[in-house]
Amino acid sequence: MSTLLDDYSHKRFNILTGEWILVSPHRAKRPWQGQNETVNNEKRPSHDESCYLCAGNTRINGEVNPEYKDVFIFTNDFAALQSDSPDFEVNDGLLIAQSEKGICKVVCFSPDHSKSLADMTPGEIQKVVFAWQKEYKELGDNPLINYVQIFENKGAVMGCSNPHPHGQIWSQSTLPNEVDKKNTQQLNYYKKNGISLLGHYLDQELEKKERIIYENDAFVVLVPFWAVWPFEAMIVPKTHKSNILELNDEEAYLYAEAISVLTKAYDKIFNTSFPYSSGIHQAPTNGKDNSHWHWHMSFYPPLLRSATVKKFMVGYEMFGSPQRDITAEKAAQMIRNLI
Numbered sequence: 257m258s259t260l261l262d263d264y265s266h267k268r269f270n271i272l273t274g275e276w277i278l279v280s281p282h283r284a285k286r287p288w289q290g291q292n293e294t295v296n297n298e299k300r301p302s303h304d305e306s307c308y309l310c311a312g313n314t315r316i317n318g319e320v321n322p323e324y325k326d327v328f329i330f331t332n333d334f335a336a337l338q339s340d341s342p343d344f345e346v347n348d349g350l351l352i353a354q355s356e357k358g359i360c361k362v363v364c365f366s367p368d369h370s371k372s373l374a375d376m377t378p379g380e381i382q383k384v385v386f387a388w389q390k391e392y393k394e395l396g397d398n399p400l401i402n403y404v405q406i407f408e409n410k411g412a413v414m415g416c417s418n419p420h421p422h423g424q425i426w427s428q429s430t431l432p433n434e435v436d437k438k439n440t441q442q443l444n445y446y447k448k449n450g451i452s453l454l455g456h457y458l459d460q461e462l463e464k465k466e467r468i469i470y471e472n473d474a475f476v477v478l479v480p481f482w483a484v485w486p487f488e489a490m491i492v493p494k495t496h497k498s499n500i501l502e503l504n505d506e507e508a509y510l511y512a513e514a515i516s517v518l519t520k521a522y523d524k525i526f527n528t529s530f531p532y533s534s535g536i537h538q539a540p541t542n543g544k545d546n547s548h549w550h551w552h553m554s555f556y557p558p559l560l561r562s563a564t565v566k567k568f569m570v571g572y573e574m575f576g577s578p579q580r581d582i583t584a585e586k587a588a589q590m591i592r593n594l595i
Contacts, residue, residue, distance in 0.1 A: 262583060270482035271445075271453060273437040277482055278572075278579040281586075300370040300419060309420035311367040326380070327387040328364040335360035337428055339400060357400055358428035363387060365421040372410060372421050372529060374519035381512035388425075388536070389500050389508070395427040396541030403431050403540045411531025413558055413566060423534075431540055438537055439549070446548035452496040454550035467588040470517050470595055474510040477518050479588040484578040486560045486567050487525065487587050489518055491553040498539040498549040515553075517595055522557060524594040532557035 260266070267276045308315045311323050317333045337358025346353035365384050366376060373381060388406050395404050408423035409416045431439060445453035461467060461478055469489060470477040480490050491514045497503065503511060522530035538551035558566040560581075573579055 262585070268482045268584075270480075271457060272441055272482075273434070274441050275437075276577055277484055278577055279583060280579060280581055281583050283581040302368045302370050304369045304420070307369055307418065307420050309362070309364050309418055309422055310369050324364070324367055326366065326383045328367070329361055329387060329391065332360040332362050332424065337426060354430075356428060356430060358426060359395060359398070359401065360427070361391060361395075361425040363391070363406075363423045363425060365423065369420050372519065373408075373515055374523045374529070376421075376516070378509060378513040378516045381515050382509045384423075385500070385503070385508045385512050389503070391425050392499065392538070392541075393501055395425070398427075400429060401427045402429050402542040403427065403435060404538075405432065405435070405535065407533065407535035409533050411529065413531045414533050416531075435537060435540070439540065442550065443548045452548070452550040454492055454552060455496045458492055458494065466585050469521070469588055469592045470514065472510050472513055474507045475514040477514050479584045479591070481584055483584045483587070484580060485556045485558065486580060486582050487522065487530075487555075487557045487591060488584075489555045489591065491515065491518065491555075493551065496550055498546050499551050500536065500538060518555065518591075521591050521594040522555075525590065526559060526563035528563040530557055530559065 261279070262281055265278070265280045265282065268279055269276055303310050305313065307313060309321070309328075311321055311325075311328070314320050315330075315333055319330075319333075321328065321330075335358075337356065337360055339357055339359050341355050341357050344355045363384070365371070365373060366380060368375075373384075376384075392404050392406070395401050404425060404427040406423065406425050412419075442453045445451075445456075449456070458476060461481075462471075462476065467479045467481060468476060469479065471494075474494055476492050476494060478490055478492070479488060483489075491511070493503075493507070493511075500511075519530070522532065532555050534553060534555045536551065536553045539546035539549035560567040567580075569578070
């Protein structure tokens with residue numbers, strides 16, 4: 257089977273979304289004459305007077321950041337979701353809309369403007385994990401909020417408007433599309449088999465070891481079989497846990513260690529600060545029994561062949577389905593060799 261997957265076009269099934277992805281390994285050899293991205297490896301200062309996120313600086317709304325020493329969180333000055341949006345519905349034939357309420361926050365990982373997660377120690381990243389846990393609990397306890405989405409956009413190519421190391425949290429009253437798909441797939445599998453979908457999948461991956469990048473006592477870092485992005489990766493807890501609140505302090509450190517190992521390896525692939533979007537998918541906070549959920553963190557990096565050549569999701573990807581050239585197995589091997 258391995259030879260067939262390595263040499264011939266085929267489809268792979270995403271068990272978490274119920275969707276297919278086209279894999280075309282033979283296309284990895286094609287020449288590239290398309291767009292090349294600009295690489296900026298300029299060393300940033302530890303503090304930038306013009307940065308809205310640096311400690312002690314004034315943000316665009318006039319508020320002054322505290323002289324924070326590790327993690328700093330504030331409500332987004334340009335939030336995509338409003339907590340005071342009125343309740344309303346539009347049902348005009350095929351014109352359908354609903355109000356959506358939410359709370360958006362910014363999470364500054366470190367006061368050091370020059371650092372990304374790849375430059376931070378596991379101990380420093382653990383403080384970020386603790387902050388994520390705190391926000392998930394506090395936002396989730398709000399009756400307005402039924403889902404908490406924690407994510408990071410790293411690098412200008414991924415739309416990051418400020419280079420200061422930070423992520424975001426968007427919490428809202430309904431489940432967003434990707435989460436809704438994963439909720440359905442995991443629930444159906446749990447009802448039918450009585451076990452975690454991701455836990456069962458992880459057992460198979462650990463047995464084959466074809467896509468494993470790294471593992472410690474609590475977590476596995478792997479390239480999922482159905483990965484879309486060239487160097488996509490996923491961090492999965494070895495035991496069935498529905499959300500990050502179920503991590504004790506030691507497990508939070510091991511989670512931080514997994515993030516550190518992966519992001520450091522990413523930076524070595526093309527010897528550049530590797531851009532990506534990452535996000536944690538975990539149980540909704542809607543008060544229901546969400547024991548079918550097995551939380552995980554995904555990384556979607558856009559770079560394809562070099563620091564200047566990215567993967568474009570256009571054409572067939574827009575009108576058909578996602579497609580990739582380099583196989584998940586090859587990508588996992590490349591990243592694993594850099595650890």
